Amino acid sequence: xxxxxxxxxxxxxxxxxxxxxxxxxxxxxxxxxxxxxxxxxxxxxxxxxxxxxxxxxxxxxxxxxxxxxxxxxxxxxxxxxxxxxxxxxxxxxxxxxxxxxxxxxxxxxxxxxxxxxxxxxxxxxxxxxxxxxxxxxxxxxxxxxxxxxxxxxxxxxxxxxxxxxxxxxxxxxxxxxxxxxxxxxxxxxxxxxxxxxxxxxxxxxxxxxxxxxxxxxxxxxxxxxxxxxxxxxxxxxxxxxxxxxxxxxxxxxxxxxxxxx
Numbered sequence: 001x002x003x004x005x006x007x008x009x010x011x012x013x014x015x016x017x018x019x020x021x022x023x024x025x026x027x028x029x030x031x032x033x034x035x036x037x038x039x040x041x042x043x044x045x046x047x048x049x050x051x052x053x054x055x056x057x058x059x060x061x062x063x064x065x066x067x068x069x070x071x072x073x074x075x076x077x078x079x080x081x082x083x084x085x086x087x088x089x090x091x092x093x094x095x096x097x098x099x100x101x102x103x104x105x106x107x108x109x110x111x112x113x114x115x116x117x118x119x120x121x122x123x124x125x126x127x128x129x130x131x132x133x134x135x136x137x138x139x140x141x142x143x144x145x146x147x148x149x150x151x152x153x154x155x156x157x158x159x160x161x162x163x164x165x166x167x168x169x170x171x172x173x174x175x176x177x178x179x180x181x182x183x184x185x186x187x188x189x190x191x192x193x194x195x196x197x198x199x200x201x202x203x204x205x206x207x208x209x210x211x212x213x214x215x216x217x218x219x220x221x222x223x224x225x226x227x228x229x230x231x232x233x234x235x236x237x238x239x240x241x242x243x244x245x246x247x248x249x250x251x252x253x254x255x256x257x258x259x260x261x
Contacts, residue, residue: 003246006246007247013239014036014233024060024079025073026079027073027122034057036239036243036244038086064103070106072121073127073236076103078127080131080135083096084131084134088137104150107131107132108154110128111132119170120170125162136148155184156190162177166200
């Protein structure tokens with residue numbers, strides 16, 4: 001089946017599924033579907049799919065008022081990262097300092113006051129770090145804005161916590177920590193501590209591991225893809241991710257979303 005036909009079928013299923021999904025999150029909920037629809041609208045030149053995305057965005061705004069989770073997979077860190085991603089890639093016009101002010105404050109408290117025993121991306125500390133990294137790279141970020149300074153402070157705090165946790169990391173957490181530290185190093189915010197921690201890794205092996213993980217995730221699932229109405233809509237391992245993977249193969253400008261995984 002041609003990719004364009006598969007994409008059409010994926011979009012039709014996600015339109016039907018989107019309104020009934022309870023989870024507002026990035027990796028397993030509505031935010032991941034929103035990102036697919038914005039990419040698909042740009043690829044197709046069809047604003048109808050943007051309209052579908054905005055309907056889901058409105059629903060998320062209502063849900064986050066009572067959203068207790070802070071994690072990246074399903075909670076505020078991932079939802080906020082999705083909003084910042086959409087802004088940075090010109091899918092939406094928004095001042096994210098205003099839209100995400102409450103997210104900044106709640107995730108600041110979570111980072112400062114939380115009892116951190118998990119360093120992983122999906123439900124742990126580097127998921128919070130991913131959010132703050134995206135925020136300080138935003139179009140509206142600047143050092144005259146107290147929120148930006150606070151977000152930078154939290155990245156330094158997260159690096160210090162990882163330093164204390166480093167030699168007790170679980171095997172499955174090490175790749176997420178490595179990726180966070182590589183991104184942190186690019187900011188030049190805390191170079192001595194970041195490089196100290198990076199020196200504990202075999203960087204070539206970790207980079208190879210990251211690439212292999214992505215290939216394994218996508219190759220088996222997507223290369224032998226068969227649509228099923230009961231498939232999960234997820235960005236991570238589901239229909240939204242399948243659609244974005246196909247879009248990236250058709251047009252390289254649609255590959256940036258992979259950095260959200």
